[in-house]
Amino acid sequence: MLPKADLHIHTTCSDGKLSPKEAVEVAKEKKLTSLSITDHDTYKGFFEAREIADELEIELIPGVEITSAFGEKEAHLLAYYFDPDTNYLEDFLSSQRSARKNRIKGIIQTVQKAGLDVEYDEVWAEANGANIGRPHLARVLVQKGYVSSPKEAFIRYLSDQKLGSIENSYPDYKEVIRIVKNVGGACVVAHPGKMYSSKEMTAFIEAGIDGIECIHPSHNYALQKKYTELCAENGLLMTGGSDTHEGKDAGYMNLGVVTIAYKHIEKMKKMTEQRKNIVEIKN
Structure with a gap:
């Protein structure tokens, strides 16, 4: 079986029903190689799950889903492989x-x-x-x-x-991309689905986004193909995940079902390692 990963799940640290430790246990049951807990605007779950991930030999990738402003829209950006021990990112969150x-x-x-x-x-x-x-x-x-x-x-x-329109004070998406890069991380557009026009996706790319979440439960084959091709055309990382919010008592869970091939994790890891060698990591 080829190694696979889930790069998008939520836990009790935001709006999910699995505890961070339970998320790792399910990942092990589903025979995943890697997992990223991407709670909304917090990566507290990473620290709670790190020890059991080591015990179960699951690669736990630092992750967070950051809310940003994109014109009149609310855009969610996924950050990965950042330095989780910096105050810089935690202060921002x-x-x-x-x-x-x-x-x-x-x-x-x-x-x-x-x-x-x-x-x-x-x-x-x-x-x-x-x-x-x-x-x-x-x-x-x-x-x-x-x-x-x-x-x-x-x-x-x-x-x-x-x-409709509800006032928010979220930072501009360009600022979020800059902050993620300042801690050596990769920044990815979450579940674009049918939310953005071609012009808007170009705006993300011009702002320096590193990748697109191509694999997601809300994406049918046509959308997966569309965003996979966009990544190939622009040299972007391709990511994917289940966006799991359910708990163990759910009748069905996408965790372990909606996954991404590990080769894409390797590309992200290489890119962020290079970035950490280039940028001065903010503390």
Whole structure:
């Protein structure tokens, strides 16, 4: 069996249901070679999972999914192989967490106007100390009987289309790319799907993005082919992952199913090693 990896999962450190240690255990069960925990705007899970990853011989790649502003849109950028021991990146992500709190408050105000009785404190309690986000609000809406599932919550109330324009204080995507490179990491556009036009993807490339997440549960074959070809044409890294949020009690989990070949990890590792030799790593 060829070695494979999952470069996109979420844990209880943000809006996932697996603990970081459980994520590594599942990765081992699924016979993965490498795993990257990419929680929203935090890489706390990396430190929690590092010891068990060593024990189970799973290569744990430092990762984080960073929220940024892309014009009127919210763009998610994945960072990999950065130096996890620098204060520079952690200080930046601390400000991100404040931005996340402010944004969820704006989202709650929007659903309140739609007639739903929900308060920030309820969503904060559901997050239980993790980086707060829309999935936590979705779970509260399920608990209160407004919807039957988190999926229905997003369809009816929490999609970008339903929410419309909500003010946020996230940094510009160009700034995020610069910050990731300053700690020797690779910066990748997450799950582009049908979100961006060709012109917008060109903007990411011109800003210095290192790669594109080509393999994702939301990408059909045509989209995978489209972004794989875009990577080949522009010399970009190709990444992929399951974007797992489910826990062990879920009937089905994409972790271990939606994967990327290890040869792409090797390319990323080589590129970031070269970058660390060139840039002055910010501390």
